[in-house]
Amino acid sequence: MLYRLADAIPTIWLVLTLVFIAMRILPGDPAIAALGDGALPEQLAEFREKMGLNVPIWQQYFNFLIGTLTLDFGKSYMNGAPVLDLIARNLPYTIQLTVAAMILGTVIGIPFGVLAAVRRGKLPDSGMRIFSLVGYAVPDFYLGALFLIGFALNLRWFPINGAGSGFFDILHHLFLPALTLALVKAAFIGRLTRASVLEVLGKDYVRTARAKGARENRVIYRHALRNALLPLATGMGLSLLATLSGSVAVELVFNRPGIGRLLIQSITERDYGVIQGGVVVFALLVVFVNLMMDLLYVVIDPRIRVK
Amino acid sequence: MTILPGSVGTLSALDDVEHAIAPEPSGTALLKDMFFGQASTIFAFSVVVIFLLVAILAPWLAPYDPLAQSVLSINKQPSWAHWLGTDQFGRDVLSRMIHGSRNSLLFGLISPALAAFFGTILGVTAGYFGGVVDRVISRVVDLLLAFPELLLAIMIAAVLGGAFWNIIAVITVAFIPGFARVARASTLAVKQEPYIEAAVAVGLRTPTIIIRHVIPNISAPILVLMTLWVASAIRLEASLSFLGIGTRAPNPSWGNIIRDGLNNLFGSPWPIIAAGFAITCVVLSFNLMGDAVRDVLDPETTR
């Protein structure tokens, strides 16, 4: 386990380095990109100074790494606010959305998958297959837009935008966006669950459980499911990442604050500091989720734990 | 850090594409079997054909200029004059949809092809030469694979901006790691084969060996992946356009039609409904086609 934790450090370093290379070396002059071709030399110079681009590249790299470690991402060019503030204000909303989607998606997906496996070949199973095919093809923002039009606009059951304040209001605003992401997620998880459960149901120890006199329900929930869920951990991690990336579009659809929307806006506005900060945050989130999945796997499987 | 497979193509591509090196496909019988096997495949095939036709013949099919704005015709509901109505700028939605299909087609076909090309080079290099080269490439590839495609694409788009070739680059780069991984694994498998040893013994130079012997034999899984990923590429382009960092306004793309539609919620829902439906159908159809191709070239034992 320690090995995995230790291994994360070079990974993080690699990620940051790649981000740095991408931001500095690839697109040419960030100053011109931000200010346009018609910018005056003084404006360009001012920009470079503000963004810390007027020092040699090695120093920039160093500043960048130190900055990330100390959580100093510089300032937004647009409104002068520290990037860290902007991130800190928006991150909770994204996390809210992602967690809600994850819970909802799992709650819908796993039982559906189990049902499809247990009633293989019958209606729930075909339903699952169609659901997962469509679920993969439908863009999350389309589904969100449909929900928005249907439930928020026309039926007026839900608010059209924003995140709300106060516990229940927040939930009210959270529901449709989370449901959008959750359904897409459920399609994926359901399919994985079905495959895993089917595989486990064919195993010898399931036969033993039946031979002991356990009823089918117990066989499924006590014996099969726990073993079936194990390999799902990797899939859940993947799904969490997919949800994270889907949250960007969904935030836009429902006009919710969040890191995704922040990043997209900063890209459109060419706000260099925020772009950099946003990209780093997303990258670190991804690394973090991967790491959590690894650790989780170690905890769940006693075979790895008790060595 | 555990290698997490990147979100690849369809769900079924999550299974290992790596070890089956496929038998030689041959003959029209195979093609026929591939396409007309089941109802779903027939449906998918038809949709794909329609899509291709519409995209290629767009300028002749579209009744109006997709960019032409008209203050008089704002937010009209569907009618015989405008089958899908108009948007908030008075532009005919149907024409925009038809032209939008071009974008999807272009990005959908070019990007996976390019990604396959570059990814294969990377993967074969890593697999064939091994050692430090392999470790470095693999480390970076695994890292990139750990990112969901969309995030990767956003981050690259953040850096590159929105011109046409940049978008191609974005989508391509998002897919390269997946190809690299498959190419590498296939190369490793092929490297063990006796005919590679024989080629080395006979004295063939390395580039020749790679081009003549390695690449043809790893082409099957690569092709399968490419077909599967046309769907993903289309979806990715739509997402990027929707976010505003893909095809820029006023050029129509199914993604930004939805975006405009969202800014016009109280006007007309038709752009959103139509564009999203189109994306779903096309992506679904390419997925099914990809599955069919895969079943023929690289069959699975269990479903």
Place this chain on the structure above:
Amino acid sequence: MTVAPSLSRQQPVASVHPGPLLNVEDLSIEFGPKGTAVRVVEGVSFSIDAGAAVGIVGESGSGKSMTSLAVMGLIPSPPGRIATGRILFEGVDLLGLPRSRMPEIRGRDIAMIFQEPMSSLNPVMTIGDQIGEAIKLHEKMGREERRQRIIELLKLVGIPDPERRLGAYPHQFSGGMRQRVMIAMAVACNPKLLIADEPTTALDVTIQAQVLELMHKIRRTLNTTILLISHDLGVIADVCERVIVMYAGRVVEDADVKTIFRSPKHPYTRGLLQSIPRLKDENTRLYQIPGMVPLPGTIKQGCPFFPRCPDRIDKCALETPPLLEITPRQKAACWVAAEATS
């Protein structure tokens, strides 16, 4: 070694129900869609008295495992189904019972252990919990009492230091130990019939001997009736008094072990015995019955062994021989054997 009273039977089993404990009548099992189904077990009949130890011997594909699974009601039911027959356990036809009743019988009255101890135990449950579950499913008992019972069981099957092993996981045990745990689980509720399907096949020879010894012990101390299934005649001869020979889904011979070894009547049985390598054999080549076991459904008429039989006559190809009584204690499904004694 004394066995706690909770584990041994107070009264001999025979007085509970008159007649054989298990009576299989004309059992046929088929797989596949109704029109094109293939029979993997055809017309199997035998009976087992309480307290006896009977073995079923046959190659892979002989239907021996399927037969035992049918007794337990564990035939995978979408592809497979019972085509004909009755399975009478203590006089009650198990096949006639509603499906919901079988889980009560499994584990409590009839228990089964399987071939692969490696994969037959749930990897994420402790062995204490797994054995405990076997008890919980059928008997009401307080936690502490159950814990004691589990420890007794572990001692019975020869697991050293049972108190500490309760919290161990299956992967921490060797194959032989796992099989012992399986046996402990199986006898936890003192079932009347224990079916052992190839219990030693996956184990080393030395461990095999230990497990067989354990089965002897179970039989002695708990008075359990045993049905042992194996492809190895030697294993069966070790534990059982009677043996049933199966070939291509049918019973071809049914006699006590001594008789089988001394005067096998069915040509297949003879072939099996000939195939057993003996130490004093000068020949280096092992005897093999020429030909191959027919795939289920390929023999439509006549004796299934006909293509490979050295003693066959014309009648054998035309009529399928039923299980005929050659002597009062030996039955064989062979026209030639029957005619030889008449």
